[in-house]
Amino acid sequence: MNDSGSISASSVPRSLRWEDEEGGELYILDQTKLPGEVVEERQDSAEQVWESIRQLKVRGAPAIGIAGAYGLVIGLKPLVDLDLREFLTQAERIAAYLNSSRPTAVNLSWALNRMLAFARSNAEKAGTSAVLYKLLVGEAKLIHAEDRAICRGIGESGEVLLNEGCGVLTHCNAGALATSELGTATAPMYLAFSHGKRFRVYADETRPLLQGARLTSWELKRAGLDVTLICDDMAAYVMSKGLVNLCIVGCDRVAANGDTANKIGTLGVAILAKHFSIPFYVACPSSTFDFATATGADIHIEERSAEEVTSFGARETAPKEIKVMNPAFDVTPHELISGFITEKGIVRPDYRKNLERAFR
Template sequence: MVAQSLFPTLAPTIEWRDGDLLLLDQTRLPHEIVVEHVADAAAVWRAIHELRVRGAPAIGVAAAYGLCVAMQDARDLPLTQFRAELERRAGWLDTARPTAVNLSWGLRRMLQCARACNASDSKALYEALVDEAKQIHAEDQALCEGIGMHGLPLIEPGSGVLTHCNAGALATTGLGTATAPIYAAHREGIVFKVFADETRPLLQGARLTVFELQQAGVDVTLIVDSAAASIMSHGLVDLVIVGTDRVAANGDFANKIGTLSVAIAANYYGIPFYVACPSSTLDFRTPTGAQIEIEERREEEVTSLAGQPIAPRAINARNPAFDVTPHELVTGFITERGIVKAPFERSLRGFFAAEGNAA
C-alpha cells in the first residue's frame, strides 16, 4: 500500500484480519502506537465516539467493518431475525457521532447491500457484508489517490500550504484527503512548505498532522490556531487545503472547529481556499449548512489539557467540535474526479448525483 510505505513505523489506521477489527488508537499518538482489537458492537461505538478512530473517511470504513463485528454473534440466528438485528444495531452505531456523514453513509451502504442480497442463511449474508466492507475500504484508498492526483497541480515549487486539523492518512485508510495533494507533490520532488494549525481543543494538528507529515519527510511547521491569519498576512501562505466531515447540497461544509476562521482569513488575504472532498462526504439530503447537526463535546476537553486543568474550576465552557463554512468562501472542492468550482449546487450534483448521497 502506498500510504503505508510513507509511514513504515506506523500501524494501519484500520485493519480487518481474519474476522478481527484492529484500530490504531489515535488518542495515544504521537507518543504511543497502540492497536486496539475491537471485539463487539459496544467497543466499536466507543472507539468512534471517543475519537480512537476519527476522520470522516476512516469513520465510514470503521462503521462498515464495525457492523460486521456487531453481527458476529448473530450468525446462527434465523435469516429474518438476523436482518432485523442488523437494522437495529446499525441504527444504534449511527448514534456514535452526529456530524460526520460518512458514519451514516457507511452503515446505509451496508444495509443496502443486505437488502439486495439473496443469501439463503445468516452466515452467507454475513459473508456478503464482510465483502461489502472490504470494498468500501478499497474504495477509500482509491478516493485518496484520486484527490491527490487532481490536487497535485495546485502545489507549486516554493509555495506555502496551510491545513487545519487532521485530514491526513490517519483520518482515512489511504493518503488522506487534504494531505493527499501534499503527499503527491512530495513524491514528485516538489519543494514546498506546510503550515499546520494545532487545532484546539484536542490538538489533532499538533498530535497527528505534523506527526505523519514529519514521518513522511514533508517540510512542516506547527503553528497555534490563532497564528494562521498572521502567517497569511506575511505572505507565507499561497494555498489552504482542509478536509470536511459533511458537504451540504449548496457547498456549505462542516469541518473541525476553527475552519471557518481560516476561511475568512484566507478570503481577506485573497488566498485560494480548497476543500478535499471524497464523494462519500457529500450529503445532498442536507440543503445547506444550516441543517448540519454540530456535535457538542464535553466541557473538560476545553478546560483541561493532557488531563491537567487549565481554567478556573466550575467555569462554563462551550465545545462545538465543528463549524460550518459557507460555500461563498470556497474556491473549489478537490474530489477524486476533479476539482469542482462554483456554482456548487449544480456542479456537485453534476459530478456526483449518481453516487448514492443524492436526495
C-alpha cells in the first residue's frame, strides 16, 4: 500500500501491456511460469497470440478479450499496404482465427466483433489501410483503458460487501492477472484493503491447473493481503467452521437468465455456499453478459487435454491410457447466485429482467 492508502501499481501485476514503438508492440506476462518466474513475452504475430491464449499464458475473460483486440492489430500490422477491401477481408479472417483459441469466454468474441465493427465503420473515413490500422490500434487501447475503469467500478460496487474481520472465499483467478488492473472478484478486496479494512481471503487451489495456488495466492500475498491457500476439497470444511462469510468469484460468460460459466469447480463452491447460507457473488464486467445465449445449457464448455489431469506438474499421477474428463468450466445456475457485482452496481434477482434493464 502506498502513502495515499491505495494499492500501489508495483504491487498489482500487469497481465499484458502495449508499447507504442515501431507501430506498436504487445507484451504478455507468461502466467504458465508463475509463481516461480516472472517473465514477459513479446507477441510478434496473431499466431503467437493464439498460442498464448490457448496455452493460458494470458488467461481470464477480460484479459483474453484485450489480448484478442491487440492480437488483431498485430496480425494486420504487416498488411497495411493492401487496399482497404482486402485489408478488411484479412481482418475478418484473423479475427475468426483468434476467436477459435478459446470458445467459452465471451469477452474474446465481444472484443473482436467490436474491432471489426469499428474497422467497417471507419474504413471510408480512413481512406487507406495504413490509416485504418492506426485507428484500430487506438480502439484496442480504448478497450484496454475501459477495462481498467470497469475493474475499478466493480471494486467500488463490491467493496461494501467486505466487512472488517470477515472471511471471503474465491475460486480460480479473477484477479489483476485475469484483467487489465485490479481484477473482477479481487477488485473489491484490493479497494477494501487499500481503505483500511482487514479481512481474510481463502483461495481455492483450483485443479487441474492451479490458478488459485499459482496466481491468486501469489498476487494477493504480493499486495499484502491476508490470504490462505486451501485445496479445492477443503472448502466445505472451511465453511463448516464459520471461517467464510462471503464468496466472490469471477466468470467467463453469463447467459440472459443469469446462469454463469466459470472455472471448473465453481458450481461446487456455489452449492456449498447455499448449504451453509453464505452469500455467493459473481464479479464481472458488462462485456461478459451474453444476451444472445438464453440459458447456461446453451454455453459451449471447452474440453482440455487429458495430460492436465493425469499429471501434477512434471510428475505423472494417473495410470497410462486412463480415460479422462477435463472440462475447463462448469455452469452455476442463476438461483445459486446472490448477485452480480458489476461496474454499474450489484444486480440482484430477477436476473432476466434486471440484467436486461442494466445492460441492454
